[in-house]
């Protein structure tokens with residue numbers, strides 16, 4: 001079972017994030033960039049499937065040069081090799097164009113299964129795996145909290161608002177994972193050392209046969225017109241509980257017509 | 260008048276089929292562009308159960324595509340139905356809920372019809388400018404679709420639904436679902452009960468508990484308070500990770516985004532990733548023993564003290580006042 005894991009580098013959600021006023025794209029250069037958290041669960045699941053069924057795990061990321069840090073982390077968890085799609089012309093690409101590029105890049109590897117996070121922590125679109133499935137004409141088992149692999153048959157528990165659905169499909173397929181799926185491993189010292197010598201293939205747009213005019217800010221299918229920091233919600237009233245906290249809170253709720 | 264397609268999100272609870280509130284919100288938002296048409300794609304019998312309410316909230320037309328092919332397969336058939344309707348109806352925009360399914364359908368539809376899309380919007384103007392609140396509520400972005408028939412996914416609870424009775428003319432559409440769209444079969448739908456409480460993303464009141472609640476048993480206190488207010492129960496990630504409460508109730512960046520009228524945070528510190536999911540709540544109340552907990556920075560009303568004293572007393576007080 002050969003597996004590709006889609007990994008995205010994003011600005012750390014714990015630090016301050018904003019857009020770059022020069023072109024209204026995500027300010028990546030000034031941010032602490034990390035692996036999008038949901039993707040660690042995708043990597044873990046891929047490693048588990050490999051351990052049970054054999055095969056190779058390839059990391060695929062599209063992002064600026066700095067995304068090599070993300071790739072190293074994924075390799076140190078145990079993935080075998082990586083593909084890094086990077087090209088200055090990609091800056092500002094919309095989700096539709098990004099999916100076109102990733103679909104091309106997936107065409108450079110032999111795979112049975114693709115894992116991705118269900119949602120990235122910056123764009124949070126929940127769309128990339130669906131776009132890729134649509135482009136490639138393969139099954140998309142989405143929002144997985146559990147996966148069972150039986151030969152080419154895949155069974156997934158898809159997490160929903162009020163419970164879960166049991167869904168079924170065949171390889172080749174894309175499976176997107178929630179953070180309820182497993183417990184991602186920490187890279188071991190040995191893993192970190194080994195990652196340094198694992199192969200990373202860098203691909204440009206020319207390598208993929210994608211024309212520059214199809215990607216980037218100018219070709220984006222949606223445009224950010226303006227952005228502003230949301231005014232911080234000012235703190236309201238605070239009381240210290242002296243035995244009367246509950247009554248005061250009830251008064252407040254009554255004043256707002258909740259009681 | 261131009262036509263706007265709204266993908267209906269219906270929920271089945273046993274034999275009852277109802278509408279998710281976000282459907283009414285979308286029908287309300289869609290009116291800025293023209294005449295909303297509701298699209299029902301799903302199991303046989305869905306439209307019959309929801310059509311009156313769709314008409315009450317402004318659906319001039321109700322397109323109905325019902326079949327086992329649609330109901331028994333995940334996501335892709337709905338995108339085919341919508342793509343055909345866009346082609347046949349000359350719709351000027353498409354609105355879908357920004358739920359997991361809505362977003363997946365939106366992405367596939369965008370490729371099929373060659374359009375751009377905007378995700379998780381909270382507002383849209385007649386000229387197509389949409390508002391998104393991003394980065395844990397820190398930044399407000401205004402954007403526009405630059406290509407094709409614009410597609411928007413709408414964040415639940417961001418538009419107040421308003422009735423506007425319309426004809427609700429039912430038009431049955433026969434869409435042949437391709438084999439490509441039947442690659443993922445739905446074998447079974449399992450409901451994990453929320454104890455009769457409202458669904459988290461739709462609730463107008465939410466009481467959430469954090470690590471401070473201390474144990475799964477103690478969450479009964481949170482449930483009691485929620486019930487006294489007719490609200491839903493939420494939890495921080497620390498609480499779900501510790502097994503105090505099921506993961507599906509997690510609020511925050513990697514959980515649900517909620518925007519209720521009232522959000523009560525109990526024993527929750529207010530980490531940025533938690534705030535990401537609840538920051539746009541209309542009124543925020545916090546109970547925390549640490550007067551420097553960051554949650555107080557956004558609380559309209561904060562009580563510094565021990566939740567084990569305050570919550571039972573508050574539940575009693577509310578129950579008494581409501582009686």
Ligand SMILES: Cc1cc2nc3c(=O)[nH]c(=O)nc-3n(C[C@H](O)[C@H](O)[C@H](O)COP(=O)(O)OP(=O)(O)OC[C@H]3O[C@@H](n4cnc5c(N)ncnc54)[C@H](O)[C@@H]3O)c2cc1C
Nearest residue numbers: 469470471495496497511512513514526528532533548566
């Ligand atoms: C990528 C990423 C994604 C994340 N996504 C989410 C997410 O979606 N949702 C989320 O919630 N978190 C998320 N987190 C975790 C987040 O950073 C915090 O760790 C988490 O929100 C903390 O939960 P808490 O407030 O319940 O716990 P704590 O931070 O431990 O706070 C507990 C609070 O309870 C108070 N307390 C304790 N005892 C009492 C008492 N008896 N009476 C009153 N108050 C008391 C304490 O003063 C304290 O403020 C994410 C983290 C990362 C890195």
Ligand SMILES: Nc1ncnc2c1ncn2[C@@H]1O[C@H](COP(=O)(O)O)[C@@H](O)[C@H]1O
Nearest residue numbers: 006007062116117119120125126127128
């Ligand atoms: N630029 C990218 N490179 C690689 N994978 C990506 C990229 N963008 C998105 N993904 C994958 O798609 C998932 C969902 O992303 P999104 O649709 O942005 O919420 C992420 O968790 C990644 O696994």
